[in-house]
Amino acid sequence: MKPAPFAYVRPTTLDEALSTLADGGDDAKLLAGGQSLVPALNMRVLRPAVLVDVNRIPDLDHVERRGDALVVGATARQADPRLRDHPILAAVLPHVGHTVTRNRGTVCGSVAHADAAAELPLALVAARGSAVLASVRGRREISADELFLGPYTTALAPDELLVETIWPIPAEGDAFAFEELAQRGGDYALCMAAAHVSGGELRVVVGSVTASPTILTVDPERPGDSAAEQVEPWGSIHASPAYLRQLVRVLVGRAVGRALEDAA
Amino acid sequence: MEPGLAVTAYYAAPNLLPPDGDDRIASSASHGFVADVAVVEIDRETAAVSVLDYVTVHDAGRLLNPLLAEGQVRGGLAHGAAAALFERHVYDEDGNLMTGSFLDYLVPTAPDLPTPRIGHRESPTPFLPLGAKGLGEGTTMSVPAAVANAVAAALGRDDVEPPFTPGRVWELLQA
Numbered sequence: 001m002k003p004a005p006f007a008y009v010r011p012t013t014l015d016e017a018l019s020t021l022a023d024g025g026d027d028a029k030l031l032a033g034g035q036s037l038v039p040a041l042n043m044r045v046l047r048p049a050v051l052v053d054v055n056r057i058p059d060l061d062h063v064e065r066r067g068d069a070l071v072v073g074a075t076a077r078q079a080d081p082r083l084r085d086h087p088i089l090a091a092v093l094p095h096v097g098h099t100v101t102r103n104r105g106t107v108c109g110s111v112a113h114a115d116a117a118a119e120l121p122l123a124l125v126a127a128r129g130s131a132v133l134a135s136v137r138g139r140r141e142i143s144a145d146e147l148f149l150g151p152y153t154t155a156l157a158p159d160e161l162l163v164e165t166i167w168p169i170p171a172e173g174d175a176f177a178f179e180e181l182a183q184r185g186g187d188y189a190l191c192m193a194a195a196h197v198s199g200g201e202l203r204v205v206v207g208s209v210t211a212s213p214t215i216l217t218v219d220p221e222r223p224g225d226s227a228a229e230q231v232e233p234w235g236s237i238h239a240s241p242a243y244l245r246q247l248v249r250v251l252v253g254r255a256v257g258r259a260l261e262d263a264a
Numbered sequence: 265m266e267p268g269l270a271v272t273a274y275y276a277a278p279n280l281l282p283p284d285g286d287d288r289i290a291s292s293a294s295h296g297f298v299a300d301v302a303v304v305e306i307d308r309e310t311a312a313v314s315v316l317d318y319v320t321v322h323d324a325g326r327l328l329n330p331l332l333a334e335g336q337v338r339g340g341l342a343h344g345a346a347a348a349l350f351e352r353h354v355y356d357e358d359g360n361l362m363t364g365s366f367l368d369y370l371v372p373t374a375p376d377l378p379t380p381r382i383g384h385r386e387s388p389t390p391f392l393p394l395g396a397k398g399l400g401e402g403t404t405m406s407v408p409a410a411v412a413n414a415v416a417a418a419l420g421r422d423d424v425e426p427p428f429t430p431g432r433v434w435e436l437l438q439a
Binding site: 043098181183184185186187188190237238239240242243246247250251 | 350438
């Protein structure tokens with residue numbers, strides 16, 4: 001299990017990283033925590049010509065309050081204690097991999113990787129968050145709702161680096177609940193569901209059973225059933241489509257129940 | 265140089281005999297015993313199986329090193345629980361292995377395993393000088409059986425087959 005040969009670049013400024021990325025185009029890949037990328041390289045699922053390591057760029061690992069949001073920089077690790085100030089991240093992060101992978105893996109890296117079964121992309125959508133993308137052409141902010149296009153597919157252009165994720169901080173009376181079923185602790189979920197009551201408005205997001213985090217409009221009288229009617233899970237060796245639909249029914253039902261109960 | 269003092273001795277367990285006329289043989293001079301109790305909870309909505317309590321009691325004869333004995337019990341339990349709850353090989357219709365990576369072949373990690381309560385009862389075997397019977401990996405055999413019996417009791421049916429992953433248990437709940 002060794003990766004195919006690649007060139008390794010370790011810029012020390014963001015501008016240098018962005019110009020390397022612009023030159024490399026589709027053949028360049030960004031390395032942050034490497035917890036998803038490196039296994040994919042080793043299994044030769046990915047064969048980038050250039051690996052751009054962003055870990056030595058200073059001031060990219062910020063986690064700071066900006067207005068009513070927590071802003072998480074590109075190289076901030078999932079284990080960063082400052083993330084626990086955000087209730088949605090605090091609820092979701094214990095389900096993200098293991099202590100060892102969280103020490104290295106980054107929040108923004110997981111978002112940019114956009115694994116359909118990863119918790120952080122779902123959490124960013126549930127939080128009504130957004131991402132800041134930088135390239136030599138400039139910066140733009142994109143809503144999480146428009147960021148995830150499919151499995152491992154985002155709205156990032158090949159020359160763009162996801163420099164920040166922006167997590168609006170829930171207000172008094174808001175509530176968030178997250179439910180997932182994974183076969184082992186820290187595993188990718190078979191199914192996951194988040195319910196977020198914000199300003200009296202309920203947002204339900206499901207993941208793992210859809211190509212990317214999917215917002216569902218549910219009937220508050222029968223949230224689980226109405227959610228299950230809207231998904232078409234494809235199934236795997238671990239779980240049949242019918243079982244996955246049952247998990248949507250149960251997990252959405254539980255998450256919505258908890259969130260509505262906790263919301264003032 | 266003159267050789268030092270040398271002694272050569274032989275011991276044969278008296279109950280280990282050559283094969284009889286029908287080519288049958290008892291290949292162990294003594295047998296350890298193990299008795300397990302598993303307490304299992306099944307979430308009928310998600311089909312998730314949790315082992316709430318696990319007790320395993322061994323009669324390994326005289327314990328020569330209790331620390332190593334406990335290590336064998338815990339190590340065997342890990343393998344047994346893996347077989348009971350997680351690990352299996354899956355092939356598709358064309359014979360392709362579908363569980364060829366540790367993403368799909370579910371090896372449990374420490375927090376996924378039940379925490380056993382371990383007991384020992386020492387009744388030395390009369391057939392061997394040390395009185396030890398051995399207990400290596402006994403729980404590898406007992407855990408799948410105990411967990412399967414608990415699942416069978418919980419579901420009220422006895423045609424259950426490990427591993428009891430949630431996807432497989434859900435199929436059992438539908439039948």
